[in-house]
Amino acid sequence: MAKRDYSLLGPDGARAVETGLAAAEWYHTDVPRKVMKDLMTRSDAPAIRDTIILYGCMIAFAAGGIALWGTWWCVPFWLAYGVLYGSASDSRWHECSHGTAFRTPWMNNAVYEIASFMIMRNSATWRWSHARHHTDTYIVGRDPEIAIMRPPAFAKVILAFFGIPDVIAFIPRMIRNALSGPTAEEKTFVPQSEWGKVQRVAIIYTAIYAATIALALALHSILPLMVIGLPRLYGAWHHIMTGLLQHGGLADNVIDHRLNSRTVYMNPVSRFIYWNMNYHVEHHMFPMVPYHALPRLHETIKHDLPAPNRSIAEAFREMWPALKRQLAYEDFFLRRDLPPTAKPYREDFHKAALGEAIPAE
Amino acid sequence: MPQWIRACATDDIDEEDLIRFDHGSATYAIYHSPDGKFFATSGKCTHEDVHLCDGLVMGHLIECPKHNGQFDYRTGEAKRAPVCVNLKTFATKVDGDDVYIEVP
Numbered sequence: 001m002a003k004r005d006y007s008l009l010g011p012d013g014a015r016a017v018e019t020g021l022a023a024a025e026w027y028h029t030d031v032p033r034k035v036m037k038d039l040m041t042r043s044d045a046p047a048i049r050d051t052i053i054l055y056g057c058m059i060a061f062a063a064g065g066i067a068l069w070g071t072w073w074c075v076p077f078w079l080a081y082g083v084l085y086g087s088a089s090d091s092r093w094h095e096c097s098h099g100t101a102f103r104t105p106w107m108n109n110a111v112y113e114i115a116s117f118m119i120m121r122n123s124a125t126w127r128w129s130h131a132r133h134h135t136d137t138y139i140v141g142r143d144p145e146i147a148i149m150r151p152p153a154f155a156k157v158i159l160a161f162f163g164i165p166d167v168i169a170f171i172p173r174m175i176r177n178a179l180s181g182p183t184a185e186e187k188t189f190v191p192q193s194e195w196g197k198v199q200r201v202a203i204i205y206t207a208i209y210a211a212t213i214a215l216a217l218a219l220h221s222i223l224p225l226m227v228i229g230l231p232r233l234y235g236a237w238h239h240i241m242t243g244l245l246q247h248g249g250l251a252d253n254v255i256d257h258r259l260n261s262r263t264v265y266m267n268p269v270s271r272f273i274y275w276n277m278n279y280h281v282e283h284h285m286f287p288m289v290p291y292h293a294l295p296r297l298h299e300t301i302k303h304d305l306p307a308p309n310r311s312i313a314e315a316f317r318e319m320w321p322a323l324k325r326q327l328a329y330e331d332f333f334l335r336r337d338l339p340p341t342a343k344p345y346r347e348d349f350h351k352a353a354l355g356e357a358i359p360a361e
Numbered sequence: 362m363p364q365w366i367r368a369c370a371t372d373d374i375d376e377e378d379l380i381r382f383d384h385g386s387a388t389y390a391i392y393h394s395p396d397g398k399f400f401a402t403s404g405k406c407t408h409e410d411v412h413l414c415d416g417l418v419m420g421h422l423i424e425c426p427k428h429n430g431q432f433d434y435r436t437g438e439a440k441r442a443p444v445c446v447n448l449k450t451f452a453t454k455v456d457g458d459d460v461y462i463e464v465p
Contacts, residue, residue, distance in 0.1 A: 127443065
């Protein structure tokens, strides 16, 4: 059984480079060029509509929470506000980092900066970390965004529903970035030309949080922090719930997104919060397709993909036992069956990449 | 010594689209702009080893299919992260129904 080293500076990452697993050519379903061009077409309208709804709801819920502060009636308002702040910001950060949400670049950038602040990710650093996540999805030692490492740290996973590990990691990193720029690990994926920007962004974030804390102290109330900062804790649960399903329990060190990513059918509210990233195999295979076209892409290529999970609950019922098995046996993963219409997995290639046979579910 | 090589027919590429063209060990991207002109660049993104031919042409921009970096394919200029290094560009000419590029 292999022990995994997830450090970007460790031996697993170096081995991935040596074996050609890093920056490899990944499997893609064949889609006619005209169909793909149509799917990739950009539009401002869906994202403007969704952004007005999102920020409008956030203002309304925050106003309700402030107006009813001091009574129990404020609780549902803060819970709703928190999910939009601490979870919807994750998907907005994500889509706008790809530049696909809006057709107009400044709109992508504006929402990206706001969402990055809310989700507590340095907007300069994370643009590059996410590029690496797409290059080397779940390649150990290469992908800086592996949510569940093996063996899974269940306590950390549970705490993540309340945003605790992310915030604990973010605050000292923000201060360190503000004082001295990116860390040694960050320098492995952020180009040198962007190091100054990493520091500037961290200084701005630090100043905003310092001002919010100062206001809270001046008012002798945590109310300012209920609006800025704390929702990243009390509203994080939805993005963790959906985010864990993206790759949890599936293969690592493979170059076929059908093996390491999961598509899950979800309810409309979760899809709004998550901006359709439940179509995750599709998103990884074709990251140029905007979120609003992912349902159409799914219909186009589903003949070549494993059957999606039918609901969030069903996906958790599949993933959670697999994570528990990984506690005892790190190499275990769920291998998802392909329909007869699909092109088969390249067993030979993945055997070579893994250095051993693929364990069957 | 630079030489002109036939890359494709003019109607091989829809307007606002591109195709891949390989010559020897080199790979190129040939573009048909919305105003009917043809352009050529090196065929792979400067960020990572990804062919641009599966990317999206929007006006005079080509977007890489892997990380959504963008270049102005007329000048090769890198326009959107994560690309930082410009693309190489190559001269083109149309002769009859054929598109030629000048390769080194």
